[in-house]
Amino acid sequence: MRYAAVQNVAGPPSGRHVIRFPPGTRVDSASIDGSTADIDLSNDVTQQSGTFGENGEFKALVYTLTAIPGIDAVQITIAGRRLQTLPHGNLELDTPLRRSDW
Template identity: 45%
Template structure:
C-alpha cells in the first residue's frame, strides 16, 4: 500500500513538473518538429529561395528551435549554392521568443565586417523570413552583442525596431 502511495505521489509530482514546465516554455507547434524551412536570398535576382533541414528531436522548446533556425540562416545553404550570406564568423549569441517577437542577439564578426547595403538587406531578409516561418513568430528584433542598435556598425539597414516580412 505504501508502495502504491509513493508511486502515485511520484507520478503526480511528475505531472505537476511537466505542466509547470509547459506553462513557462510553450511547446513548438506540432508539424514543425521534424523539418525546418530555411530561407536565403539569391544575389543574382534577390529572390527568396528555401531549403529544409531536419530538426534535432531533442530540441523541443520554441527558443531552442528559433536558435537552431538562426544558426542555420547564419550558416547558409551549402557552399556551392549562390546566396547572400552573413559574414564569416557571425555567431548567434542567443534567441528568445517573447510573445510573437523573436529577439536574436548576434555577435562575432557581424559587428566587424561591414558589407554593402545590398548584402545587409539580404541577410536580414533571410533571417526574418526563416524565423517568421515558424508558427507564433511574426517579428524579429535583432540585437548586436546584447544591445539594440540602429544599424550594424558602418551599416545602413535599420534594425532598432522589430522586423517583419513587411519590412522588405
C-alpha cells in the same frame, strides 16, 4: 527557433552562390518574447560590405523566423546591445524587423 536562426545565419554549404552573413557571424542567443524572436548576433555581423549583402541577409533571417507559427517579428541585438542602425550599414534595427519591411 534557435535551430532555424543558427542554420540561417550559417547558410547553406559553401560553394553555393547565396547571400551570406559575414564570415564568423554567430547566433549568440535566441529567445522568444510573445510573438517576437529576440536574436543576438556576434559582432562579426558588422563586417558589412554593401547594401546587397546586408539587405539580403536580414531579409532571409526574418523570412525564415517569421515562417515559424507564432512569430511575426525579429528583434536583432548585436553583442548584447540593441542598436539603432547596423554599424557600417544602412539598416534600421532599433525596433523589431517584420516581413512588411521588405
